Amino acid sequence: MTTPVRPAAGGERDEAVLARLQLLVTRKLDGLLQGDYAGLLPGPGSEAGESREYRPGDDVRRMDWPVTARTTMPHVRRTVADRELETWLAVDLSASLDFGTGRWLKRDVVVAAAAALTHLTVRGGNRIGAVIGTGAEPPARTGRWRAAPPPPTGPGVLTRVPARSGRREAQALLRAVAHTPVRPGRSDLGALVDLLNRPPRRRGLAVVISDFLAPPAQWGRPLRKLRVRHDVLAIEVVDPRELELPDVGVLPVVDPETGELHEVQTADAGLRRRYADAAAAQRGAIAAELRAAGAGHLRLRTDRDWLLDMVRFVAAQRHARTRGTTR
Template identity: 55%
Template sequence: MSSIAGPPPSLKSDSTEVVLRKLEMTVKQKLDGLLFGNHIGLVPGPGSEAGESRLYHAGDDVRRMDWFVTARTTTPHIRETIADRELETWIVADLSASLDFGTADCEKRDLAVAAAAAFVYLTQHGGNRIGAIITTGEDTIRVPAVAGKAHGDWLIRKFIETPRAREGNRGDLGAALEELRRPQRRRGLLVVISDFLGASTWPRPLRGLQERHDIVGVEIVDPRELALPNIGLVTLRDPETGATLEVQTASSDTRERYAQEAQQQRAQIATALRRAGAGHLRLRTDRDWLLDVMRYVSNRRRGAAGGVLR
């Protein structure tokens, strides 16, 4: 499919209000068909109250299998769920220094903020409450869950205006997720936005949240994190520690090893999200981010299981 939206607005080039209005116009215009209509549960998934049974279709969540009806009819059936009328959404956004990087259409931070805005607009209607925990590795910003468009706009401004972390501060996504475990929140939707790089402290607390929340993991990726170009000797720098390393990209062996390690790392991230029962949405700085969001939400609304959308 052709592009439906350009890159997200630049946090470096535009003011807060300009970024907010650009996101509102782009997201709401394109997601209009997904924002309204029959309220069929947590936006990327089902509700929690049991409803009627229907025939099983490929891609349905087998955890909702209705074994009594299946045994009686000898045909697989699943139990539909009735939507929760008021949804509490929590967005955990990792805006650590590793997000201050981008070699394609935008920085990863721009994409992370745009993804957060998309889920705010998707879930703020119908009296739903939205809260957030924003971590930079240096600071943690907590925003309580409140309903209303004004709160949604204010929350997006917080994402936009979050200061960039200073060098030497590693992000700790695991600690941010622990904020939601104690005290326990009511059942709802949890959206985790991160590149999932650095210390792997996040899988365990994320698994601990799956019993009470539908989880969506939004992975932010830049193409240079997956493969190196052949451009000779380059100096690579870790934005979170300041450590540097010279790499000879003219070496085909070096490029192949880099690509293999990157592929293995991404596979580990996907496995950890799957084990936590999370849906997996991958957004890239060189792709149409809004089209990927629309495809993901449409697939989940049709009852497809989690899995990764590349």
């Protein structure tokens, strides 16, 4: 089991937490990259490999017609992943990530996932970069205000970290993610994803880390556009209280993005049921949009061992792409 970390802290403690996180990731993830793959997922690549029999769900664009004609059985051509991989992270640090009722805040899991992906990329000599989004800059306070100003509603602050190779550069990227302050409001997830489409880059791996609470209509189209050129992995960070409410009587809750305060009577079984149904419908819509975009989908929870879930996901993806008989 992993131990709690708080990457959002500042100063020397921040550096100590990042060092501890790197050690934890290194110890548990070393060995996952054994084989022909240069990144987290065994991407299709561009170099032709062996053929195997067609299975439902295979990309028909990879049909191997000569082998199909010789054997009279449909075959698809496997490809070998490129040795040099460029990975880009789109890290959403909206105010809603500053929440957690499990062992970590959602923000902690976001930074931890970024650390794991960085380790998996740079240990093979590959390059990794990131775009980071957070809420809009808070307006300047003036003496005329008697109460807190309304939260900003702009597109948020978007930061780009150039793709580089090397452990020192990877540490700088992680510091940029961990030290980014969470500002009020929500970043524009669609604009954040679109930063990975501009300028056009060589085929690689794009990873979007977010709670995906923004409407799917905002980020679905940029994600589908990104999938045309790159392998895409979406890491959804979830807290258990976002899925169901406990029976604890009157529960005051604050929206971290707007500052609005509500009191919820959780003793009402009907309310808890409606909340769970609405949450399930919301997560179902997110999963459906990710499937429509053709993105891999990994869900990490604040009350679970996030690193173990990542290891299982990587193993399952590799098994799914390599199973079957080769010819």
